[in-house]
Every structure is written in C-alpha cells, then in structure tokens.
Amino acid sequence: MSTNTVDRQTQSAPPARRRGATLTQRQGRWGLLFAAPATIHIALWTGLPVVVSIILSFTNYDMLNPPEFSGIDNYVTLANDPVFWKALGNNFIMAVVGIPISMLISLALAVMLNQGLRGNSIFRTAVFLPHVTATVAIAMIWLWIYSPGGNGLLNIVLGFFGLPNQAFLASPSQALPSVILVTIWQGIGLKMMIYLASLQGIDQQLYEAADIDGASAVQKFFRITIPMLKPVTFFILVTSIVGNFQTFDLIYNLTNGGPANSTTVITYQIYQTAFQQFRMGLATAQSVVLLVVLVVLTIISRKVTGGKDD
Amino acid sequence: MTDTAFPGTIDAPVGTEQESARLKADRRQERRAKRASASKQRRISRFALTIFLIVVSVVMAMPFVWMFLTSVRSSPEIYSADMPLWPTEWHWENFTVALERAPFGIYARNSFIIAAVHTISNLVLGSMAGYALAKIRFRGASVLFGFILASMMIPFYAIVIPEFLMIRFVPFAGGNDLFGQGGTGWYDTWWALLIPALVSPFNIFLFRQFFISTPTELMEAARIDGASEARTFVQIMAPLIRPGMLTVALLAFEAGWNNFLWPLLVTSSTNLRTIQLGLSVFRQEAGTEFNLLMAGTTMAAVPMIVMFFFFQKQFVNGFVGSGIK
Structure with missing residues (x-):
C-alpha cells in the first residue's frame, strides 16, 4: 500500500x-x-x-517458578510412562472398535431412511438428539443407566433375561466397553445424517441403468451405493478419529479415567498432568503429541479428499 | 421399480382372434396377480422396516425417557431393590429440591450469557472476515486464508494450557503487574469465560463458503451507486446469507451452552459456573440421589433439546456441513 x-x-x-x-x-x-x-x-x-x-514442552514448569529448559526430557518421560501409553491405547481401542460399529449402524439406518418411509422426521430426531445434547448431561444419564445396583436400567434389562447384575463402569474390564457403547450411541446420529445427505446426492440414473440391466437390489447396493459413498465414508472416518482423540467431557464425568486407568484417554491425561499435578511442561508435551497426531490425520484427509476445502 | 409390468410388451402371434383374446385376458390376470403379490410383499417389507425403525428410535431415545422418568421418582423408589419401570408416584418437587440444593438458575443464566455473546461475536467477527476472504481482493488474503485453515486443525486440547496461562498472567488484571505476576489475572472472571472463544476459525471458514456463492454483481452495483464498503457489506451482502447466519448462530450457541472444560479450568466461584459445570459439581452434591441428579440433568439438557426441535433442519445442515462437533 x-x-x-x-x-x-x-x-x-x-x-x-x-x-x-x-x-x-x-x-x-x-x-x-x-x-x-x-x-x-x-x-x-x-x-x-x-x-x-x-x-x-521443552521445559520444566510448575507455574510458581519460571520455566526451566529441560531439552527432550518431557518426551523421554512420556515415552517411558505406562499410563500415557495406556491412554493412547485406550484412544486407539475406542477408535478401532467404536467408530466402525457406529459407521456400520449409521450406514444401515441411512439406507433404510432413504426409502422415504412415513415418520422419517421423528426417527431422525430421535437418532440425532444425543448429538445435540451436552456430553455432561449424557454422562449423567449413562452413569445412572450403568448403575451397578439392581436399579440401573441395564441391570434391570439383564435381570429380565435372568442374567446376573454387572458392575459396568466400576469394573476395570467392562468400563472401556461401556464407555465405547455411549460413544456409539452418541455418534450414530451425525454419521447417519451425513450418509443420508450423501445417499440423496447419488445420481438416480445409475440405479435406473442398473435396473435395465436387471441388477438385483443387493447388487445395486454393493456395486453402486457402496462405491459412491467411498469419499464420504473416508471423511466420516477421519473426522470421527479426530473427534475420538478429543473425548474428554464423557471420561471426566463418567469414569474419571478409572477404574485403574482402564478408561483414561490422552485429553484426560493432559488435564490431570496440567491442572492436578501442575506439571505444565510435561502436560504441554502430551498436548504436542496430540497436536501432531491430529494435524497429520487432518492433512492426510485433506490430501485424499482433494483439497475440497479450497 | 421392477415389479410393474413393462407396458410395451408385444403379444406373441396367436391363431384365432378368440384364442388371442382369451390368452390376453389370462395374461392380464396373471400380471395383475403378480403385481398384487409384489406390492403386497413390498408393503410387508415396508411395514417391517417401519417397525424396525420405531424400535431403533425407542432404543435411541430411551436414555432421555429414563432420565425424565427418574427425575420424578421418589427417593425410596430409586433405592428399592425392585424399582418399577414406571414411577408409581410423580414427584415434581424433585425439581424444586434440586434448585434449592444448587443454583441452576444462575448456572443457566451464565451459560445463556456466554452462549449469546459467543453467538453474536461469531456472527459479527466471523462474517466480516469470511466476507473479506471471499469477496475482497487484498494483499495477503491467500496467506490469511491458509492461516485460518491451519488454525482449524488445531485441537482445543493442544492449546488449552497456554490459553489458561494467558488468562492467569494478563497484565494489570486481578492484581497482576506489567509482567502478569502477583495476582490471578482474569482467572475466575467473566473475561476468562468470554474472550478466548469470541470467534472460531471454523465459523470464518463457513462464512467464506457462504459468501463465495453470493453474486459479486450486486456488490459491484452497490459500489457504482456510491455505497461505501461497510454499507455494501451490512445492507447488501450480509442479508444474502441469512440462512448461513442462522446455521452459524446455532452452532455457536450450542458450543457455548454445552461447553464444559474451559469453565471448569478458569472458574472457581459458584456465581460463574456454567450449567454443564454446575451439573458436574452437583453430581458430588447429589451423591446417589439419582432422582435429584436426573432433575438437574433434565434442566441442563432440555433447553438445547427444545432449540433443536425448533431449528431441526438448520441444526442438521450445520452439523452435516461441518462434520465436526
């Protein structure tokens, strides 16, 4: 100028x-x-x-004294910290188990919804509601549903089938699956709506051409619908992984990472290290690890989807 | 689609006229029967599908129903070994008891203020920046856009510690000196709750997308008519993207109302607690009194649910468009 x-x-x-x-x-x-x-x-x-x-992340810092340069000490500490690896592993398990299941369910529901049945909108509302509701509120509801006594809803259901009461969130082996179930329930709605939007975007002429060639409904699904949904499936996968690595509210309110660190996740570790132990340097090193993981994932997805953002 | 007979079928040549007529009638009947059975089959499968979807809806909505049913149960009932599925008595006073135990009114007011301020600030700052990036050519625009895109990738949890430190060490605030030492800065103040989330890079990106599809001719016409750039933006261009504005407003409001981690970190006094934080704290207070906890949860969840019912389409479009919560 x-x-x-x-x-x-x-x-x-x-x-x-x-x-x-x-x-x-x-x-x-x-x-x-x-x-x-x-x-x-x-x-x-x-x-x-x-x-x-x-x-x-390259310093020792406790907020009271000025930061002290410590080289890569924090990263070495993290590499040798079994709890940090446990947290990363839990994030990984949640992603590998929870995301494919909720994607499959949401795809199936989207295909059914796409048939244009009556009462479509009521159904959509019911499935989408968990996504709009605050995760803290959702954690409170499931805390009560998972109540280990005879008055938890899930134990009532189990009792109806003559099965014994389960500890759910109080059990080190059942806590993580219980958390995953909530993430599936909460995640279906958005994935289903994205799938639905993309199903409605598929050119109807493809199906008409397949009809003329005498293709069956199953063939049409696997030869047309699935390939056409590939880009959106990838998009959902990546955004779900990114979202999964940022799970915090649910863990904080449902399990506090327990029992015995069985449900701790990387964000919960950051919170604990920084705001309960005040080891800010170590905590920022954890957050840099998170940052790198997510940025790499996002960049890959932007490359694959062909820079659609631009 | 395949079950309707093809209308242009050519009858095979037959001997006599009578015979052909009879054959035709037979065939017609056959066809009709086939069509009827096919449509019957389809009706059955559609019926089964509807039933299935109803079951799924009920399962999906069940936690909310259970929340509400619990919120009106009596205390002895939730502790009893064989609790009935349907409450025997409806104790609406659970809500007043919960309100006496924790100031949910103040919590809700705080959350509403935060959500409203963030909605307005995102609309104003976000639309201005999005408009500039989409419609005005200026030096550094592409660098700026790259910066916005890069910021969108940064997860909040990766920057929460420095943000907290910045709040804590704001100079000349909360007893701090020039170097942010000596006091508590903006810790436990409204500033801490409001300032950091005034505008999100993602909303700028959304606004840019909305403005890109608006006609540039209108802008040029306004300029030729002598309107200033500011007036062109406020009176001509911004009104064009009203639906987009509503989408961003809903996303920003939802984020403000449902936010938990940040208020947890930067507030300590009851008067500044947000509704989700207040609910989380109330859980310690309520202990095993799940009827009271569910009454509190209902109060924290219902405003968003009501808003969702009113703006369902915009909500869904916003979330589907963004793909991220």
Missing part, C-alpha cells in the same frame, strides 16, 4: 490509472479492516498458544 503512494508521487501516472489504483487500494484496505479483528483474535488465542505449547 505504501509503495503505491510512493509510485504515485514519483511516477505521476495518468489520472485514469491513478483512480483505478486508489479504488483497489481502498478495497484492499477495507478487506484488511474486515478481516483484522478475527485474525488478530485467532493469532492471539490459537496461533500464540501453539507456539507457547511447543516451547513449554
């Missing part, structure tokens, strides 16, 4: 050109003005923290 002003003074361009320059110049200034507040805010509250996170 300032160079333009200099240009005008030294070169004395013809009036027409000068006016054009000032117009784009004025526009450019407005563009910066419009974008500035949000940009400054994000630079301050997202950009700066990322830099600070990375720097602090």
Whole structure:
C-alpha cells in the first residue's frame, strides 16, 4: 500500500490509472479492516498458544517458578510412562472398535431412511438428539443407566433375561466397553445424517441403468451405493478419529479415567498432568503429541479428499 | 421399480382372434396377480422396516425417557431393590429440591450469557472476515486464508494450557503487574469465560463458503451507486446469507451452552459456573440421589433439546456441513 503512494508521487501516472489504483487500494484496505479483528483474535488465542505449547514442552514448569529448559526430557518421560501409553491405547481401542460399529449402524439406518418411509422426521430426531445434547448431561444419564445396583436400567434389562447384575463402569474390564457403547450411541446420529445427505446426492440414473440391466437390489447396493459413498465414508472416518482423540467431557464425568486407568484417554491425561499435578511442561508435551497426531490425520484427509476445502 | 409390468410388451402371434383374446385376458390376470403379490410383499417389507425403525428410535431415545422418568421418582423408589419401570408416584418437587440444593438458575443464566455473546461475536467477527476472504481482493488474503485453515486443525486440547496461562498472567488484571505476576489475572472472571472463544476459525471458514456463492454483481452495483464498503457489506451482502447466519448462530450457541472444560479450568466461584459445570459439581452434591441428579440433568439438557426441535433442519445442515462437533 505504501509503495503505491510512493509510485504515485514519483511516477505521476495518468489520472485514469491513478483512480483505478486508489479504488483497489481502498478495497484492499477495507478487506484488511474486515478481516483484522478475527485474525488478530485467532493469532492471539490459537496461533500464540501453539507456539507457547511447543516451547513449554521443552521445559520444566510448575507455574510458581519460571520455566526451566529441560531439552527432550518431557518426551523421554512420556515415552517411558505406562499410563500415557495406556491412554493412547485406550484412544486407539475406542477408535478401532467404536467408530466402525457406529459407521456400520449409521450406514444401515441411512439406507433404510432413504426409502422415504412415513415418520422419517421423528426417527431422525430421535437418532440425532444425543448429538445435540451436552456430553455432561449424557454422562449423567449413562452413569445412572450403568448403575451397578439392581436399579440401573441395564441391570434391570439383564435381570429380565435372568442374567446376573454387572458392575459396568466400576469394573476395570467392562468400563472401556461401556464407555465405547455411549460413544456409539452418541455418534450414530451425525454419521447417519451425513450418509443420508450423501445417499440423496447419488445420481438416480445409475440405479435406473442398473435396473435395465436387471441388477438385483443387493447388487445395486454393493456395486453402486457402496462405491459412491467411498469419499464420504473416508471423511466420516477421519473426522470421527479426530473427534475420538478429543473425548474428554464423557471420561471426566463418567469414569474419571478409572477404574485403574482402564478408561483414561490422552485429553484426560493432559488435564490431570496440567491442572492436578501442575506439571505444565510435561502436560504441554502430551498436548504436542496430540497436536501432531491430529494435524497429520487432518492433512492426510485433506490430501485424499482433494483439497475440497479450497 | 421392477415389479410393474413393462407396458410395451408385444403379444406373441396367436391363431384365432378368440384364442388371442382369451390368452390376453389370462395374461392380464396373471400380471395383475403378480403385481398384487409384489406390492403386497413390498408393503410387508415396508411395514417391517417401519417397525424396525420405531424400535431403533425407542432404543435411541430411551436414555432421555429414563432420565425424565427418574427425575420424578421418589427417593425410596430409586433405592428399592425392585424399582418399577414406571414411577408409581410423580414427584415434581424433585425439581424444586434440586434448585434449592444448587443454583441452576444462575448456572443457566451464565451459560445463556456466554452462549449469546459467543453467538453474536461469531456472527459479527466471523462474517466480516469470511466476507473479506471471499469477496475482497487484498494483499495477503491467500496467506490469511491458509492461516485460518491451519488454525482449524488445531485441537482445543493442544492449546488449552497456554490459553489458561494467558488468562492467569494478563497484565494489570486481578492484581497482576506489567509482567502478569502477583495476582490471578482474569482467572475466575467473566473475561476468562468470554474472550478466548469470541470467534472460531471454523465459523470464518463457513462464512467464506457462504459468501463465495453470493453474486459479486450486486456488490459491484452497490459500489457504482456510491455505497461505501461497510454499507455494501451490512445492507447488501450480509442479508444474502441469512440462512448461513442462522446455521452459524446455532452452532455457536450450542458450543457455548454445552461447553464444559474451559469453565471448569478458569472458574472457581459458584456465581460463574456454567450449567454443564454446575451439573458436574452437583453430581458430588447429589451423591446417589439419582432422582435429584436426573432433575438437574433434565434442566441442563432440555433447553438445547427444545432449540433443536425448533431449528431441526438448520441444526442438521450445520452439523452435516461441518462434520465436526
């Protein structure tokens, strides 16, 4: 902008050109003005923290004394910390078990919904509701459903079939599966709606052509529907993994990571290390690990989906 | 689709006219029967499908129903070994008892203020930035857009510690000196709850997408008519993306109302607790009194559920468009 002003003074361009320059110049200034507040805010509250996170991860810091440079000590500590590996492993199990199951269910439901039955919208509401509801509220509800006494809903159901009461969240072996069940229940709605939107986007002519060729419904499903849903399936997969690695509210309110760390996850470890033990350096190292995992995942997905964001 | 007979079937040549007529009638009858059985089959399968979907809906909605049914049970009932599925008596006073034990009214007010402020700030700041990125050519625009895209990738949990430290060490606030030492900064203040989430990169991105599909001619026409850039934006361009505005507003409101971790970290006084944090704290208070806890949970969950019923389509579009919560 300032160079333009200099240009005008030294070169004395013809009036027409000068006016054009000032117009784009004025526009450019407005563009910066419009974008500035949000940009400054994000630079301050997202950009700066990322830099600070990375720097602090190489220090020892307890908030009382100034940070002390400690090299890669924090990362070495993490590499040798069985609880941190347990947390990563739990995130991994939740992703590998929970996501495919909820994706399969949501795909099946979306295909059924796509038949255009009556009462469609009521059904959609029921399935989507868990997604809109606060996770804290959902954790409270399931805490009660999983109640290990005879008055928990699931134990009532088990009792109806003559099965013994289960401990669910209180049992180190059942807690993680119980948490996964909640994530499946909560996650179906959004995945189903994305699948439904993408099913409705499939060109009907493909099915008509297949009809003429005498294809069966099963053939049509596996030869047309499934291949056409491939990109959206990948999209759902990646966003679900990214979301899964950010599970916190549920763990905090449902299990506190227990019993015996059986349900702890990486975000819960960050919370504990930073805000219960005040080992900020170590906690930022954990958050940098999380950051790297998620950024790599996101970049891969953007590459694969062909930079649709742009 | 396949069950209706093909209309253009050509009859095979037959001997006499009578015979052909009879054959035709036979065939017609056969065809009709086939069609009837096929449509009957289809009706049955559609019926089965509907039943199945009803069962799924009931299973999906059951936790909410159970929450509500529990919230009106009497205390002896929830402790009894063989609790009836349907409450024997409806104790609406559980809600008043829960309200006496914890100030859910204050919690709800706080959450509403946060959600409302974040909705407005995201609408204003987000639409301005999105408009600039989509419609105005300026130096550094592409760098800026790359920056927004990169910020979208950053998970909140990766930056929560520095954000907390920034709140804690804000200079000249809460007894702090120039270097942020000596006091508590913005810790346990409204500033901490409101400032960091004023605008999210994702909403800027959404606004950019909305503005890209608006006609640039309108903008140019407004300019030629002598409207200022600010007026062009406020009076001509922004009204074009009203549906998009509603989507962002709902997403921002939902995020504000349902947020838990940040208020947990930066507040300590009861008066600043949000509804989800208040509910989480109330759980310790209520202990095993699940009827009271479920009454509190109902109060925390219902406003969002009601909003969802009103704006279902926009909600779904917003979430499906974003794909992320």
